[in-house]
Amino acid sequence: MRNAVTPSPLAIFDGHALATREHTDCLRPWRVEVRDRNRADGATKSAVLHRHLGTEFLPLSKGEGSYMVLEDGRKIFDASGGAAVGCIGWGNERVARAIMAQVMAIPYCSTIFYTTSVQEELCRYLVDSTNGAMSRAYIVNSGSEAMEAAVKLARQYFLELNPPQPRRTRFISRRQSYHGTTLGALAVGGHEYRRAKFEPMLMKNVSRVSPCNEFRGRHPRETNEDYVARLAKELDDEFQALGPETVCAFVAEPVVGAALGCVPSVPGYFKAMQAVCQKYGALLILDEVMCGMGRTGTLHAWEQEGVVPDIQTIGKTLAGGYQPVAGVLVNRHVVDVIERGTSSFVHGHTYQGHPAGCAAALEVQRIIRDDNLLSNVRKMGALLSRRLQERLGNHPNVGNIRGRGLFWGIEFVAEKKRSIPFPEEAHVAMGISERGLAKEYGINVYPGAGSADGIRGDHIIISPPFNVRAGDIEWIVNTVGRLIDDYFASSTDR
Template identity: 60%
Template sequence: MTKTQPPSAVLHRDTRSIPKKAIGGKGSYLFLEDGTKFLDSTGGAAVSCLGHGHEKASKAILDQMNQLAYCHTAFFGTDVSEELARFLCDSTGGRMSKLYIISSGSEAVEAALKMARQYYLELPTPQPKRARFIARKPSYHGVTLGALAAGGHVFRREPYEPLLSSNTSFVSPCYAYRDKRDHESDADYVARLAAELDAEFQRVGPETVCAFIAEPVVGAALGAVPAVPGYFKAMKAVCERHGALFILDEVMSGMGRCGTLHAWEQEDVVPDLQTIGKGLGGGYVPVSGLLIGEHIVETMDKGTGVFRHGHTYQGHPMACAAALAVQKVIQEENLLENVRAMGTYLEQRLRSRLERHPYVGDIRGKGLFWGIEFVRDKATKEPFGPDQSVAFHVQETGLRPEYAISLYAAGGCVEGTRGDHVLLAPPYNVTREEIDIIVETTARVLEHVFTKVVKV
């Protein structure tokens, strides 16, 4: 008699299916229980920036575990948290002066929202009316209730709308492929978006707004969409005019993913608060952070001196050790240069192989963070309907053994409900040969999906 496996006790993302098991990993590859060698071309969710099984990261975690696995930050500090914080603050040229270390991107955004609110209460002349935020649609800043309320992701918000705070309003994203008008220059487009943000401040009352929050390169919500030059400088100027803070959510696009350690470095538009995550620890442990501008720190110091927000696992020694090791590897192995070089190569290969594909509408991104948007009609940019689940089919097809590649699917880039795209985010130490495999395999997946699966 064949012994049957008991049902899984794990609440998987889909309760009706059990994913294949990964049993190992090395470099850009994961090894599955069925013997498949799987090319992790998205680093999970743009997380595994050093790939899998990096010895220096693993050793740092083990060494820290053997020295001190945990202590509560209400009672004690650690050398490793101090070293990580100094490393990251120094990496900003001192423009961010403190680091708050937690475990997930959602936690980092929650901390940023609370810090922004408390900042105005700590001013010599408090501004308690400031309790609102302005974000963009579509956008995604996390799954916890505060972060979800600050995001404009229709699908993720929908079931929880009755639970969400109504203190966030939304303006248009900087999404040139769909929203920039014919014959409109970048400068004119930026001016139009800045005017829209300014009008939203005026509508809700400038004195009520804590901050504007945005991703430098929009990840899951739009599919690696970068802003046009000058956009963030203009947005920050609007915030400063109204005395509001400027928050950049770099959980997905930061920590080297776009070719500089901090995405904002490329235009030198320094945020007041900056969230970091995925590439911070490379997936070796759950870790994220909030980098805080010096003027906010000074205000807190002169006020209560206490951030009224805390986590049991904040500043976790093993998380700090892993993050520090990952960041040192990036620095010592000059991986940011590889991100830029391989990012350029990836763009060239994607464009030469897929730009003329009849259902590829746009290829966009920065560094090693790229998105492919699918359309029914290239001329009109008409998206596929949500019932066709194009991006989902692309992702699922990529998981099949004959392709064995990750293609991170998402939708809702058009009005929050339509539109399909996939993300590519290979590790920072990816090779030209691996990029060739990624592009060719992606092309094969698309050929299968659009000839055998999706009715077009």
């Protein structure tokens, strides 16, 4: 049984375990079993440049509803939607038929010459969903591509103002943030591990301020209003330090996903941040790649913040994993400046506006609308929140449970009273996630690290599909509870 006394940060793993456990982070894939990958003839078993070259990955055969089915027939409940991607479950024939029909009609569109009705319909659907705040949408293939486009668009906006403001080349983001893995998007983000090896290659025109993290950042006797005021002053001070006339935009996630583990802002935060941006004429870019398109209970996460961004990125649940699709939504006033100027966005991708991707996204969004799934996200999200708190709120190694809609994070601590994180080498989140894939649990949760200080701080994300039912929620909570209990019990028994 698990000890009633919380172990010290280092005592939970013995010296041998710490010395031999592989040094990686949340980029490392779920490692259920590591074998010798080399055959007798010296050739490797796989020709894939996998995320980790010493890992035997579970062979996935198909998806059925909320389950991932392995080649041996074993089923794993996808309680995280992969990386918060799956939103209508797997094997949806309606989406598959829409994709196939588009592939048979025309699978590719060279957007330098042509458009397609499916791209036009998708973009109109997305623009209309903002009640007129946004006037154009730009469809790409990944969240990283979307962020690259957003950053370049912000720069071009200031070049095309009348008069132009060419000195605006800088961006302000937040520490412990993640906005993509390409060099430009990586530079905008503040995820230390992902940046480390590539720092010399990253652009240097990005500075960072504190995240809005009530669990780690708000002082014990500080009200939410005082906390927001302090963070707004920090942003204002950063504008002043850089020179307000040099800043293009402030970039942030409304609910921070992989980097912090589903951390929402406190009430009034984004209104205050936007006010600072407007004071100095800078733009507000909201990254909703992970938290948007219904994941937090409204189609756009900013609808719950009382603000409208100037530029917004979307992805993941846009097409629910059925095709690689992401996008950028652009505020009307930004588009108006470009239209009055060169009328040409100096950017492009071979596969932008990909017809099959647009077909998948449009059909997924229609299903979300037709089945009233956003209402279910809010209802099931409230149940998931309550049951997680009841089941794990008092666990000595659970420091914080937070989130919105069907986007919930659990942060683990070595000492609950002082919220001390586990050492980086412990890989608690990855260990829990790996264990969850075993037959006795059969559940997929998403691991992350760095939620305490950028390096330390383990968390997992639970983000089931939008059509999840109450019975599924109960099973998820009971299974995750049992998984966490067993993981820490076995750790203290070493």
